[in-house]
Amino acid sequence: MNDWRIYRGAGLPHDEIRRLPAPPPWRDFSTGGADDTLAGSDRRLGVKRRLVQNHHPRPEETDAVNAALYLRRPLLVTGNPGTGKSTLAHAVAHELRLGRVLRWPIVSRSTLQDGLYRYDAIGRLQDVQLERAQAGAPAAAAPAGIGSYIRLGPLGTALLPSEQPRVLLIDELDKSDLDLPNDLLNALEEGEFAIPELERLADREPVVEVLSDDGRKVPVYGGRIRCTTFPFIVLTSNGERDFPAALLRRCIRLELEPPGEEQLGAMIEAHLGTDAAAGDGEQGLVQRFLNREPGEVIATDQLLNALYLTQHASRAERVTRERIADMLMQPLDQPR
Incomplete structure (x- = not known):
């Protein structure tokens, strides 16, 4: 079983940083230069937003x-x-x-x-x-x-x-x-x-x-x-x-109201592609977000973070995936 962890806390130096996958699309700062005016919008809207161009806001x-x-x-x-x-x-x-x-x-x-x-x-x-001070020097600018x-x-x-x-x-x-x-x-x-x-x-x-x-x-x-x-x-x-x-x-x-199921699906598809929420674990995360308690504040980017990261943990590591989801989807209105 492949270990998804890069840092293991063992104290032994290694070169596993080379295995680090590409960043989430909303945290990718490598695309676009100073003249690329839409680089920031790509992170905000999703690099795959063309896939959901028929989705409309409320x-x-x-x-x-x-x-x-x-x-x-x-x-x-x-x-x-x-x-x-x-x-x-x-x-x-x-x-x-x-x-x-x-x-x-x-x-x-x-x-x-x-x-x-x-x-x-x-x-x-x-x-x-x-x-x-340089007035007396030759060729002063x-x-x-x-x-x-x-x-x-x-x-x-x-x-x-x-x-x-x-x-x-x-x-x-x-x-x-x-x-x-x-x-x-x-x-x-x-x-x-x-x-x-x-x-x-x-x-x-x-x-x-x-x-x-x-x-x-x-x-x-x-x-x-x-x-x-x-x-x-x-x-x-x-x-x-x-x-x-x-x-x-x-x-x-x-x-602005929290996104509904249709808007949420479009947002996930725009950022992570069509298969991002297809698995049982991913569907559980989406339902957990949609079925949160009334008044409980969980941001959509928390869900996106959880979907992205749990995809890189082995599907056999159910306990690890649930632990990651609990860490990333803590309600914002409940101090710990």
């Missing part, structure tokens, strides 16, 4: 997405972890061919400034001091312009003028401090913002090139950025806090 999901597109309003998506909130942004970008999804992951220290742009004042000061020290954030890049909307994912907004949802209001309502460091130079330098979140140089006119096409913005929340009414009235709201 009607209320498509209605909410279309309402946000028509009304040029952000889409606020709430639901338990693993229900596909973030994936929805990638699905829209993929189907509508809107390119790479701009992602702004929110933490407790996130500010509006992080999403709009960053100005490296210290780096510029250091370069100026270095230039002064000319100091870089201020645009070299400004980089747009995901929100700032999404608001750049464009013919088609960019897709922006503001992930886990409920993790922010109390001020960020209110701070977002003006940018989301007006679709523009100023860069004061460039506004002060507008008379001398009306056009300045800065770096975007995509890594491209883009022109900024008069120190202000204003969208010509409002981006498709998805704000996600795990429902851990309430948001101010001023933000809610500016958003289209969607509550």
Whole structure:
């Protein structure tokens, strides 16, 4: 019987790491380069998603997405972890061919400034001091312009003028401090913002090139950025806090339910292929997920992890497979 384990805990060095199989598709970072705008979407949507292209989301999901597109309003998506909130942004970008999804992951220290742009004042000061120190040296380089020290954030890049909307994912907004949802209001309502460091130079330098979140140089006119096409913005929340009414009235709201049997089968097929849930053990894992207790939170990626890993354990090792499933499919709402 083949041993599926790479690490055995025996303390004896060996070369079994070479037997490590390919990673799960949603954790494969080897495909795509800097120019591959869909590499992240492949991990989110599944590299085999063409096999389930006839599967459709629930009607209320498509209605909410279309309402946000028509009304040029952000889409606020709430639901338990693993229900596909973030994936929805990638699905829209993929189907509508809107390119790479701009992602702004929110933490407790996130500010509006992080999403709009960053100005490296210290780096510029250091370069100026270095230039002064080398002023007497031959072939001293000319100091870089201020645009070299400004980089747009995901929100700032999404608001750049464009013919088609960019897709922006503001992930886990409920993790922010109390001020960020209110701070977002003006940018989301007006679709523009100023860069004061460039506004002060507008008379001398009306056009300045800065770096975007995509890594491209883009022109900024008069120190202000204003969208010509409002981006498709998805704000996600795990429902851990309430948001101010001023933000809610500016958003289209969607509550995502856990995937049903049809959606779950399509998701498994997209990521792992048609035979991923065919065996008795795999069907048991799927039924365990579908028959979980009401209110018990188990994310779909926990199921995918369990299906992937138990496929590599020998089918004769029933106890091992069950132990792996118990480890990977622990309810998220039950502390241990």
